[in-house]
Amino acid sequence: MGPLDKLDWSDTSRTWCVPYKLKKEILGDGNLPLPGGQCPVEHDAEAPPRHVDMIPVFYHEGPPEVAMEALHYLQAVACIDLSPDAGSWALQCVRNRTPYTGVCLSQTHKDEIMKRLTSQTVMGMCNANDKLYDAAFSEHLKNVAATDGHDIQPDPVNPGSGSNGNENGPDRGRGGRGRGGRGGRGGRGRGRGNQPVGPQPSGSGGGDACEALLRAIQAAADDEEGAAGGADGAGTED
8 A cells, every 4th residue: 555645734634733722632631642851853942832823633643545445455344443533534434334433532532523524524425526425415505505695616625615715714714705714703804813823724615504504413413422322321220
């Protein structure tokens, strides 16, 4: 298998980047790396990251092509992932309809991966070049968006960048004339807001209609998980 390119940390379509504060929550107190002492090689001092700085969650994660090729070659019927990382193996299992179980670092890690997978799955269903593509779903979502005054045209190369711009991007908010990105929700117009340092995460695309759909899917998943937990609890009662 190979050759494989190392992921570009500044390419948010392939590298999972979050604020530094959220990364600490994802790793959890028990998974933070221990300090290794002073670096033996002299180099310029670097400023410590701020809580709002966007940084990669995992610096040395394998590219998604590894999961795609390995699952295809092994003809996997199920996958147990002891290091889910950004969820590339989980997403490929979604594409293949393969049962998947991942051991996350923390509850926050699980929650954030679920949000990421939900967004990626929905965008894949709207992308004609994706294995998840559903023509009926894509057409229905476009009709809903058109009713709300939005236009959904996912980019086949970067499904996180719809025609409404990068919602979390540095230059524009929803539709290119929105609220200056989530870095600063001040007045309307083309304001850049208070920009965090580092790479920016790619937005979900599709505007308010897609966001509402993502929230509904996540709420349904939470309800299903709660119902399953209640059933398990009821089964243990005498």
